Amino acid sequence: MSSVVAPAPPRRRRRTKLQRRQTRIAWLLLLPSLAVVALVALYPLGKTIYTSFTNQEFLALEPTKWVGLANYRALIHDSFFRSAVWTTVKFTLITVSIEFALGLAIALVVNSKFRGRGLMRAVMLVPWAIPTVVAAQMWKWMLDDTFGVINDLGMRLHLLSHPHAWISDPSTSLASVCAVDIWKTTPFVALLLLAGLQVIPQDLYEAAEVDGANALQQFWRITFPLLKPAILVTLIFRTLDALRVFDVFYVFFGNRPDTQTMAIYAQSTIVQIGHVGYGSAISVAIFVIIAIFVVIYVTLNRVAGEE
Amino acid sequence: MKSNKHRLLAIATVLAAATALVVGLSIASAGTTHAVAAAATAKAPPVPNAKAIKKKYGGQTITFIGDSVGGSHTRDLNIAKRFTHDTGIKVKVVPHPTQSDASYSQLARIFSSHSSSMDVAMYDVVWVGAFAPWLVNLKPALAADAKIQAPGIIKNDTVHGKLVAMPWFGDFGMLYYRKDLLKKYGYSGPPTTWSQLFTMAKKIQAGERASNPSFSGFVFQGNAYEGLTCDALEWIASSGGGHFIDNGKVTIDNAKAINILNQIRSQIGVTTPRGVTSYQEGEAQTAFTDGDAAFERNWPYAYSLNQAAGSKVAGKFGVAPLPHGPGGHSVATVGGWQLGVSKYSKHKGAAMEFVRYATSKPVERFDTITNSNVPSIPSLAKDKKFVKKYAPYLSPATANVPRAARPSSILGKNYNEGSQFIYQAMSRILNGTPAQNVLPGLKAQLQTVLK
Numbered sequence: 001m002s003s004v005v006a007p008a009p010p011r012r013r014r015r016t017k018l019q020r021r022q023t024r025i026a027w028l029l030l031l032p033s034l035a036v037v038a039l040v041a042l043y044p045l046g047k048t049i050y051t052s053f054t055n056q057e058f059l060a061l062e063p064t065k066w067v068g069l070a071n072y073r074a075l076i077h078d079s080f081f082r083s084a085v086w087t088t089v090k091f092t093l094i095t096v097s098i099e100f101a102l103g104l105a106i107a108l109v110v111n112s113k114f115r116g117r118g119l120m121r122a123v124m125l126v127p128w129a130i131p132t133v134v135a136a137q138m139w140k141w142m143l144d145d146t147f148g149v150i151n152d153l154g155m156r157l158h159l160l161s162h163p164h165a166w167i168s169d170p171s172t173s174l175a176s177v178c179a180v181d182i183w184k185t186t187p188f189v190a191l192l193l194l195a196g197l198q199v200i201p202q203d204l205y206e207a208a209e210v211d212g213a214n215a216l217q218q219f220w221r222i223t224f225p226l227l228k229p230a231i232l233v234t235l236i237f238r239t240l241d242a243l244r245v246f247d248v249f250y251v252f253f254g255n256r257p258d259t260q261t262m263a264i265y266a267q268s269t270i271v272q273i274g275h276v277g278y279g280s281a282i283s284v285a286i287f288v289i290i291a292i293f294v295v296i297y298v299t300l301n302r303v304a305g306e307e
Numbered sequence: 308m309k310s311n312k313h314r315l316l317a318i319a320t321v322l323a324a325a326t327a328l329v330v331g332l333s334i335a336s337a338g339t340t341h342a343v344a345a346a347a348t349a350k351a352p353p354v355p356n357a358k359a360i361k362k363k364y365g366g367q368t369i370t371f372i373g374d375s376v377g378g379s380h381t382r383d384l385n386i387a388k389r390f391t392h393d394t395g396i397k398v399k400v401v402p403h404p405t406q407s408d409a410s411y412s413q414l415a416r417i418f419s420s421h422s423s424s425m426d427v428a429m430y431d432v433v434w435v436g437a438f439a440p441w442l443v444n445l446k447p448a449l450a451a452d453a454k455i456q457a458p459g460i461i462k463n464d465t466v467h468g469k470l471v472a473m474p475w476f477g478d479f480g481m482l483y484y485r486k487d488l489l490k491k492y493g494y495s496g497p498p499t500t501w502s503q504l505f506t507m508a509k510k511i512q513a514g515e516r517a518s519n520p521s522f523s524g525f526v527f528q529g530n531a532y533e534g535l536t537c538d539a540l541e542w543i544a545s546s547g548g549g550h551f552i553d554n555g556k557v558t559i560d561n562a563k564a565i566n567i568l569n570q571i572r573s574q575i576g577v578t579t580p581r582g583v584t585s586y587q588e589g590e591a592q593t594a595f596t597d598g599d600a601a602f603e604r605n606w607p608y609a610y611s612l613n614q615a616a617g618s619k620v621a622g623k624f625g626v627a628p629l630p631h632g633p634g635g636h637s638v639a640t641v642g643g644w645q646l647g648v649s650k651y652s653k654h655k656g657a658a659m660e661f662v663r664y665a666t667s668k669p670v671e672r673f674d675t676i677t678n679s680n681v682p683s684i685p686s687l688a689k690d691k692k693f694v695k696k697y698a699p700y701l702s703p704a705t706a707n708v709p710r711a712a713r714p715s716s717i718l719g720k721n722y723n724e725g726s727q728f729i730y731q732a733m734s735r736i737l738n739g740t741p742a743q744n745v746l747p748g749l750k751a752q753l754q755t756v757l758k
Contacts, residue, residue, distance in 0.1 A: 058412075058415040058416065058418075058419045059415050059418065059419065059437055059438070059440075059441075059720045060720075061440060140585075144582055145580055145581050145582040146521040146523065146580050146582060146594065146599060147521060155520075163520075163521075163581075164581075165576065165580070165581030165582040165584075167582065167585060168581050168582045168583075168584045168585050168738070169581060169738075170738050170739060252585075253531070253585070254406070254530055254531050254532055254585075255408075255531045255532060255727065255730070255731065255734075256530075256531040256584075256731070256734050256738075257531065257731040257732075257734060257735060258735065258738065268727070271412045271416070272408050272409070272411070272412045272723060272727065273723055273724045273727060274412065274415050274419075274720075274723070274724075275724075
């Protein structure tokens, strides 16, 4: 911001002494939180990126060496990693779209006035309140082919001719893990969307009614446009969460190779095998993949905002 | 409006917390009942020479990363309690993760961070080579105690002339079978070949399903974890297909291995539950104990659980060597656990006294009786009266089966990676991919860690 920028089109007003002091105080007040962010977010990120260029290993007797891009070159040819990315992306697309559709429907329902609405809102949160590992273990038992209640019910109702191993059978394993995630996370999506719905002023609907707009028109002309920011926040939240998924998969499949997610592959490489350097390269790749999704959403958000 | 919202939040929180609590409690209580019953009332033997130890180390506290399988955690608590009572050395018992590869990585992280948070830990027979540089040489202190231990295991635990761990208990795979059902379906004895096993399993399963729809012929450890490496080694080695790596060369991609693996694959969901590909020891043992399986592959620890009060098969089952393939002979994957002292321990003296006590003959005897573990002290394992009364699974027929070793000494600290390649490949086969499409890739992977 030096004065050399001569042809600055709109003339800048010189800041007053008071403004400068306020800016200084603002920075001072921000300093503690910036320091915390640097400590808990930037330092680990930087350290991971640094480690990804080394051959660091657990239980290594030789000192760690700088290996340049070797880890990344190996990653490009790593079929396990490619399959993990593909599994994770499939999981993300399936769960986020279904959770969004169901969550929006639920949010619209509990936003309308009916008896017992308060209780309904509380009850619908129950699946989300159960810790994921606990919920996953519960579902793993329910889906079991010998003692699981799902197969038992299916047989009694004559929907199944014989018990099915939902989790073990590769043709249904991804579907079952998606179902559990949808069961668990839809309430959260509904909650976020409900918050968005509640800030839409009621008088808009009254005006629309006076103008003779039907429910569908009201939804497309009022609800949807005003809900857009909440929708974007929800989608970003869920997509990032889904791309980092670890717990449900880990409880369901352990280290089964055909169902590894990106996070499980990184964890097993670093923690179980002890290849800290290579595992860090995987982590950085995950970071980049997630960043791509964020860029897509933020761009969408900007485009939507300009409309 | 505002107070309304608050009330809503409060209701939601209470509901959620209550649900979580109920679910948590029901899950916590589900798996533990069998295990605790076996050893809870037993009293560990006294510590010899306790006075002198108390004088030297009394008041110190050591941390012991111990067992989590079966009644073994209770055993750890029992011996720790007795040791503390007699010597004044406090022992903090921390159970290790049930998955043995998770427990390996826990120790690897402790050593890599030079942490003194752990003094004594238990080490799988296949880990000794990898952890040796981080363990204290026990030879000066425990040479006399090591003399009564099995020389083969002492050799495994001696690295570059240093005794880095003391044998604690042995392990080997064996076949549990239902005597009553074999008789019912007209078989005079347990199967000796894999084909026989599957024929019997099919017939028994077809008959039993009429009254018990969850009944299966055969259960084993099919989850993608270390246990599958152990089971696969038995299938392959008993069919003459080698030990994954033999004489420094990767041998896994051979016709005999392909045959037996495809045979096992063809039984998944046929004579085994389809879900066996997610079973670890606990699930296999539960299925057998609950009377839902005719045959089970497991370690000796399952013997006391199958025999315990509450088991539906107590008195109705027998043990035998695992079957073999055509032209092969029965083998048992060798397992077992050792105790070692961390070189970052701040109380090495006290820790070594604990190891001396825990691996002593009276304690191994106690462990065998209460917990059906295999003693690593030959004079105990060969004591006929003792075996007959307390450890029938150590009868010569099962105990003298040739042991098959996982390729740990040749892979050293790469063992965990190699084993992961193995069990992931086996998992793909069990889940439907023909063995001939998987083994060439496994061979290439094992070659990269063998270098």
